[in-house]
Amino acid sequence: xxxxxxxxxxxxxxxxxxxxxxxxxxxxxxxxxxxxxxxxxxxxxxxxxxxxxxxxxxxxxxxxxxxxxxxxxxxxxxxxxxxxxxxxxxxxxxxxxxxxxxxxxxxxxxxxxxxxxxxxxxxxxxxxxxxxxxxxxxxxxxxxxxxxxxxxxxxxxxxxxxxxxxxxxxxxxxxxxxxxxxxxxxxxxxxxxxxxxxxxxxxxxxxxxxxxxxxxxxxxxxxxxxxxxxxxxxxxxxxxxxxxxxxxxxxxxxxxxxxxxxxxxxxxxxxxxxxxxxxxxxxxxxxxxxxxxxxxxxxxxxxxxxxxxxxxxxxxxxxxxxxxxxxxxxxxxxxxxxxxxxxxxxxxxxxxxxxxxxxxxxxxxxxxxxxxxxxxxxxxxxxxxxxxxxxxxxxxxxxxxxxxxxxxxxxxxxxxxxxxxxxxxxxxxxxxxx
Numbered sequence: 510x511x512x513x514x515x516x517x518x519x520x521x522x523x524x525x526x527x528x529x530x531x532x533x534x535x536x537x538x539x540x541x542x543x544x545x546x547x548x549x550x551x552x553x554x555x556x557x558x559x560x561x562x563x564x565x566x567x568x569x570x571x572x573x574x575x576x577x578x579x580x581x582x583x584x585x586x587x588x589x590x591x592x593x594x595x596x597x598x599x600x601x602x603x604x605x606x607x608x609x610x611x612x613x614x615x616x617x618x619x620x621x622x623x624x625x626x627x628x629x630x631x632x633x634x635x636x637x638x639x640x641x642x643x644x645x646x647x648x649x650x651x652x653x654x655x656x657x658x659x660x661x662x663x664x665x666x667x668x669x670x671x672x673x674x675x676x677x678x679x680x681x682x683x684x685x686x687x688x689x690x691x692x693x694x695x696x697x698x699x700x701x702x703x704x705x706x707x708x709x710x711x712x713x714x715x716x717x718x719x720x721x722x723x724x725x726x727x728x729x730x731x732x733x734x735x736x737x738x739x740x741x742x743x744x745x746x747x748x749x750x751x752x753x754x755x756x757x758x759x760x761x762x763x764x765x766x767x768x769x770x771x772x773x774x775x776x777x778x779x780x781x782x783x784x785x786x787x788x789x790x791x792x793x794x795x796x797x798x799x800x801x802x803x804x805x806x807x808x809x810x811x812x813x814x815x816x817x818x819x820x821x822x823x824x825x826x827x828x829x830x831x832x833x834x835x836x837x838x839x840x841x842x843x844x845x846x847x848x849x850x851x852x853x854x855x856x857x858x859x860x861x862x863x864x865x866x867x868x869x870x871x872x873x874x875x876x877x878x879x880x881x882x883x884x885x886x887x888x889x890x891x892x893x894x895x896x897x898x899x900x901x902x903x904x905x906x907x908x909x910x911x912x913x914x915x916x917x918x919x920x921x922x923x924x925x926x927x928x929x930x931x932x933x934x935x936x937x938x939x940x941x942x943x
Contacts (some may be wrong), residue, residue, distance in 0.1 A: 542581035553597045557588035567591045609648045610878040614863045614871040616645045656877030660709050665731025669697040672738040675849035676715050681866040691715045692876045695727050702893035706884045717745030724753040741765040761828040762846040763792050773817035784818045790933040797833045803926030836900040855879050
């Protein structure tokens with residue numbers, strides 16, 4: 510009788526402490542959160558006690574950390590030790606994908622004795638000195654498998670009309686010396702408007718042969734239906750694009766083109782600014798005829814102030830305006846390599862932590878981890894809507910292609926172009942004066 514009363518008392522006590530809504534019903538999600546929090550804290554406490562028993566160490570309080578889960582945010586109490594530290598790697602993930610790649614690279618630098626004081630500080634902050642060889646090996650194996658899957662998965666399920674191709678340079682130790690190494694990447698947009706990483710590689714030089722081998726690997730994965738490839742004006746890359754993706758148009762990135770024009774006006778910053786102000790408005794116009802008229806007018810205006818810039822712009826015309834043959838709603842994202850520039854900036858930002866990569870494998874791992882993250886992010890939203898992509902495959906669009914404008918219309922377009930360029934120059938002058 511006494512035992513039954515005791516059980517009843519316990520049950521009543523437990524019910525009284527259960528989380529409830531205002532109407533008295535039990536809050537099951539909060540109950541699950543509390544149970545999960547209690548169990549995880551007990552597991553960490555037991556692991557810390559086991560570690561202390563095996564090493565002769567002792568406990569020294571707790572440090573708080575919050576963990577977001579599907580049942581709510583858990584308030585974790587991670588045990589602190591008198592000597593050294595304890596981290597529940599089987600409960601919490603210490604690093605994100607890219608951070609794990611940095612950890613692996615820094616650990617390799619420790620092993621080869623090539624780390625610098627700055628990297629050592631970063632390593633200490635990330636806890637690299639506390640990682641065992643087995644843990645680093647597991648990190649590398651997991652990341653390498655993810656990167657391998659990214660760059661080898663078949664891509665032949667749908668057509669890929671648009672490509673963006675580029676390279677960025679990072680310092681890496683090769684053949685017992687530090688050398689500037691090219692990380693080359695290819696990004697594509699499929700016929701449904703989704704972006705994908707098509708290829709990733711590390712080469713010692715950005716040459717025609719290296720670009721050709723890289724693009725052949727991309728094509729071998731099933732990339733078909735390419736209509737336009739956007740890149741900078743690297744001669745080896747342009748030739749490789751023409752050979753591997755025959756029939757595809759090549760778009761010279763207009764941002765790189767504007768930089769080349771400004772660079773031709775070296776020696777005078779004011780002249781460089783004027784060249785940029787003349788060229789920039791050309792690509793902001795939304796009518797194909799107006800763009801071509803502005804392009805020709807810009808060449809004429811540059812001839813009076815910078816002949817070299819005018820020559821560069823004139824020679825680049827077919828490739829700089831290739832995007833005009835595609836739907837107008839696509840122009841903004843086709844005429845530049847901005848999607849690649851963002852990826853390159855992220856690779857550069859992460860690589861600055863490591864400074865000099867200890868091996869090609871460590872550089873490939875970090876660049877691959879960055880591109881894995883970006884590929885995951887791209888799956889959350891289309892780059893072009895399905896309706897916009899349908900415009901590309903509209904057979905009647907080619908039939909509606911613009912014919913050369915009549916002389917009267919050409920005069921109107923030149924007037925629009927002149928106003929756009931002059932407005933750009935006036936606005937820039939006002940901003941400078943202010």
